[in-house]
Amino acid sequence: MPATITPIDTDRDRKRRVDDHDNGSGRRPPNDNRDKRTGGGGDGDNWNERPHGSRGPRERLGSYRLALFFAIAGDLMFFVALVSVFFVARTTGHFDAYNRYINEWLPTAIPPILWLNTAVLLLSSVTIELARRSMFHEQHVMEEWFGLGKPTSRRAAPWLIASILLGSLFLAGQTIAWKQLASQHVFFASSQSSHFFYLITYTHAIHLFLGIGALLTALFGLYTSRQIETRQILVDCTAWYWHSMGLFWIFLFTLLAFFQ
Amino acid sequence: MTPTPRHQSSTTSPLPPNPYTLPPLFTTDHHTIGRLYLLLALFSVIIGTTLSLHMRLHLIWPGLNIERILPGSYLAIMTVHGTIMLFFVLTTAPQSGFGNLILPAQIGSRRMALPLVNAFSFWLTALSLLVLCSSAFTEAGSPLSGWTAYPPLSAVASAGPGQGLGMDLWLASIALFAIASTMSSINTLVTIIRLRCEGMTWDRLPLTVWGWFTAALLSILAFSVLLAALLLLFCDRHAGTSFFLPANDLVNGTLHTSGSGSPLLWLHLFWFFGHPEVYIAILPGMGLTSMLLANFARRRVFAYRTMIVTTLLIGFLGILVWGHHMFISGLSPYAISAFSVSTIAIGIPATAKVLSWLATIWRSRPQYTTAMLFSLGFVSLFITGGLTGPILAQPILDQYLHNTFFVVAHFHLIMAMAGVFALFAATYYWFPQITRSATCPGRLMSETLGRWHFATTLLGAYATFLPMHLTGLAGEPRHYAQLSGVPNAAGHLLADLLPLNRFITAAAIFLASAQLLFLVNLVRSLRHGQLAPTNPWQATTMEWRPALKNISPIHETNSRADVSDLKIVVYRSPCEYHSSLHPSSFTPQWEPEITLNTTDDDPE
Ligand code: HEM
Ligand SMILES: [Cu+2]
DSSP, X not given: OOOOXXXXXXXXXXXXXXXXTOOSSSSOOTXXXXXOOOSSOOSSOGGGGSOTTOSOTHHHHHHHHHHHXXXXXXXXXXXXXXXXXXXXXXXXXXXXXXXXXXXXXXXXXXXXXXXXXXXXXXXXXXXXXXXXXXXXXXXXXHHHHTTOOOHXXXXXXXXXXXHHHHHHHHHHHHHHHXXXXXXXXXXXXXXXXXXXXXXXXXXXXXXXXXXXXHHHHHHHHHHHOOOHHHHHHHHHHHHHHHHHHHHHHHHHHHHHHHXX | OOOOOOOSSOOOOOOOSSTTSOOOTTOOOHHHHHHHHHHHHHHHHHHHHHHHXXXXXXXXXXXXXXXXXXXXXXXXHHHHHHHIIIIIITTIIIIIIIHHHTHHHHTTOSSOSOHHHHHHHHHHHHHHHHHHHHGGGSXXXXXXXXXXXXXXXXXXXXXXXTXXXXXXXXXXXXXXXXXXXXXXXXXXXXXXXXXXXXXXXGGGSOHHHHHHHHHHHHHHHHHHHHHHHHHHHHHHHHSSOOSSOOTTEEXXXXXXXXXXXXXXXXXXXXXXXXXXXXXXXXXXHHHHHHHHHHHHHTOOOTTHHHHHHHHHHHHXXXXXXXXXXXXXXXXXXXXXXXXXXXXXXXXXXXXXXXXXXXXXXXXOXXXXXXXXXHHHHHHHHHHHHHHHHHHHTXXXXXXXXXXXXXXXXXHIIIIIIHHHHHHHHHHHXXXXXXXXXXXXXXXXXXXXXXXXXXXXXXXXXXXXXXXXXXXXXXXXXXXXXXXXXXOHHHHHHHHHHHHHHHHHHHHHHHHHXXXXXXXXXXXXXXXXXXXXXXXXXXXXXXXXXXXXXXXXXXXXXXXXXXXXXXXXXXXXXXXXXXXSSOTTOBOOTTOSSOOOOOSSOOOO
């Protein structure tokens, strides 16, 4: 009696390439970070032959990162517009009643606490990067993969909390800066340069406020989400957003401190 | 070893048997969201058209006092008309409406990349529309400052009725819209970049997808700048700044001494957004036109790769030409020359597009379906409207023409009418896609009614907008509420134009009434239209792929059977038609083997 050795069609279709990362469980561990090109790639990686949504752990992460990239590109344009207006306002003046050209720009003195705030923000970028890296720590991811608890999240959580604290500290520092300026009677409407000081610090603070919201969501996700991919996405995207806001701040702060 | 199936949320929700049952409110299904966007655009276009008729009637008949019927003055109505048409019709319907309905299928994906973001941006758009409409019901009505919101009119609350609360609502509405559009563009870009199926290389993407792609890139750049500009304007109005207010400006009887800014700054920021915005509105239509002309002529798109390049080039140059809206605003002559050159340069890729459209259908024997007719209409309108572009791009000529109806004629032909024709072509062509559901095949619209609709609309469009060139050349200004009662020579001139203006108004009423044919056709075909075969137009692009089961929302199917059954693969470029004599002889993108469906040779 010949045994059925021909697999059914659907079985035959799947050509799996066995390679060193493959632990034979039929699914790649979520720390596999090789390029998963899709769309016309056809590079023989069988993960690409699967429908969208099941092409391995990095697929969703890649999409979210890309989305974040475009969002930050748009955000960058927002700040570029503000900064261009800053330069236009700084360099233009007007003619007074006696036909004299007047440039009314008077720089706003930067409260020194901003230096401290900048340092805090930089530090928070370090802590969040540590959180991000621990989500991708190869060995811990594998442990989770085998069902041995949630070592990645356990290690990432303190760093996330540290980032939240540092981020809040930065915002508190900004509030102090605004208070200091207000006590010197420098308000939003006071002068041309104060418009920009407040506009830039306010809009950036709103971005950081949203960032802290994202950090809290990520922290919440660490405890509630069972899928490691989801947790990785949460932490990873928040971290990149946070880094970008840090970078934006460096530029904006340089602008306020040295280019008024 | 068997793979561990990953069941995250494999609850396949039972699909509604009737495709027209209301969807769950916050659905993330891209197909439903696309339909909701189209519904929103339809609602908006009806309002916008009504308002435009109101304006035309007011122009020739100021004594009629139709203000009693609709709230708001002439300028308020103009503002709402422009804003609704540009944002809520020509931006949402092609980019988000059809972008959701068709785009995923055309690239061989079953979903959009970010479903939640998608749903969120739709509801934000709806909210934005609501806020805009609510401005009409405030005490002083909608703002007067047009869709371009030039300061100081827009920056000073006492500048006129509607510039207070009405203007604030306008600002809020457009800010919401900018955020919503940015999010939906991010979704579009990620979908196109990440979710193309196997074999769908960049040069195999249909030109429609390239249109969506370029428009989405432009949206991300442009809407963010608009948002910044709106924020600054808001500060000017409420936070005591004066970015856009010059010193000693007399606005509506009040002298504003404290200003230190310049309205020119707003113009720069606004048009840096505004010009790309008009390309956001038209690029998907251009792509669709290329594909439809090719499909019904059974020809390849002439110079396919060049068309991809021109799409991107138009997008790129579109960022560099904003100054042509500011020729008479006091730009430096050097800047004016530069913008004039870049504007004329954009004529080159635009002309290349037109040549490709003409070459594609040249001496073919097209099937004149309604969709094809509307695409041909698009080409015709684009040429007619485009011819006046290089005229306006010359600063000297624009000095005279800028504030006249000549500009109104230009942008209504090239953007408004061409854009709407592309939307009609899309609706007739993709109606089966709009109406299909997981369980029912789609329906077709009536071709007979469609042809009548096309003929009357084309006639109405030209009859309405061609004479505007003449009144503009004769000096009829834009943004004037009435043409009679003006003293002196100017009054004489305008009085002479009154007969022609009466004709234009009559033509506009005719044009609007012709759309009733469309509405009737739409409503009738939704329920009683002929059931469409799987590939009614014998098209080659992926949205007509027969086995495309639209299981929505699709979740990760990981069991083996699903993998191979549902795998979508593309084998070739679009537009592989083998003979214009045998329309059924073609190889769609999903077909692995070329099948020649004809026995005799192509005589051409
Ligand atoms: C050959 C290509 C084109 C050229 C050279 C061109 C040139 C111009 C110029 C110079 C103006 C400014 C006129 C003025 O305000 O005095 C203008 C206005 C306008 N154009 Fe075009 N254009 C072209 C294509 C388009 C396209 C494709 C669209 C839309 C899809 C479009 C939409 C508009 C709109 C909406 C305005 C008026 C905006 C306003 O002032 O409210 N144009 N065009
Ligand atoms: Cu323009």
